[in-house]
Amino acid sequence: MVLITLVIGAIAFFIAFMFTFKPASRIAALLISGIVLIGSIVLMVANYSNHFGMEKKTVTTSTEIYSASNSDTMPMMLYKKVGTSGKNNVYVYNLKSTQKTPNHTKADEYTSNKVKTTSDGTTATMQTKTTRWVWKSDFYKNLYMWSGMNNTIVKRVNTFTLPKTWVTLSTTQSAALKKEMASMTTEQQAASKTAGTQYVTQAVTAAMAKNPTMSTTEQGQIAKQAQAEYYSQVLKQAIASIK
Known part of the structure; x- marks a missing residue:
């Protein structure tokens, strides 16, 4: 609406200036049209510069993610270095x-990423918190119709929570690791x-010693976890050697 006004x-200001000749009518017309014109400009500048009529809204989403290597036994998170801060x-x-084709985070000024390691569970997750400017009410939505300012992004924070069996390495390290x-x-x-x-056998044997009635399914879970732990150790040693 502010664009219309x-x-x-x-x-109206142009018409009043060019085609109104009576002094009283001319002054009144210029004054009213000038107020409308300047008021509209002030409202537009306030919205574009200070987000007048808007508020920040943060939406949080969380999803399970899988290894970029397409392997359960060698789970890894890859990253491409951008800038110096990380x-x-x-x-x-x-x-x-x-x-x-793997997914990847955005490389822009609004996006930042964090990586955390947890000892609880075997599932990796990505939590995304996206903050945007939105209208405070329908009044401001209608006032600034067609401005294109709604849902303007403020920031996006991705937090990766990875099991301890996962390995995080750069694409450069990954290429060197494949070569090695x-x-x-x-x-x-x-x-x-x-x-x-041997590592898996020892882990299953130790678990069964604590719980002799362990089911076949539980043994399989222990074996899978132990296998992931073993390859995680191997990968971390290999990565340390190529740093």
Whole structure:
């Protein structure tokens, strides 16, 4: 509506200035149209510069994410370095257990990312808090119709909560890690596989010693967790060697 009053005020002021000749009528017309014109301009400037008539609204969403490696035994979070502070790094993840093209966070001035590790559970999550400017009421919504200011983003904060078995590494480290793993000899691969099997067996044996009545399903869960822990240790050691 303020855009309409701005146009009307400008046209009325022009007509009053050019085509009104009686002094009293001219002054009144210029005064009224000038107030409408200047008032509209003030309201527009207040909205664009100070978000007059608006308030901040934050929406929080949370979703489960999966390893960017498409592997349950080698869960990892990848990131691409952007800048020097690390706040604007682009993080790569999957929204499905396997997918060809991974998802990634936005690389813009509004987005920042945090990564936390938890010892509770085996599920990785991404919580996104998005803050935007919205109209305080329908009055301001109608007043600033067509302004394009509604839902203007203020900030977006992504918080990744990862199980302790996950590994976070840069895309550069990931490329170096793939190269190093590809150079492993058959004997080294066999030795790593044997060590992993022993680690899982020991974990299941220890768990059954504490709970002899453990079901097959529970044993499988213990084995899967132990396998993830083993490969996490292997990955972290490998990453430390290429830093």
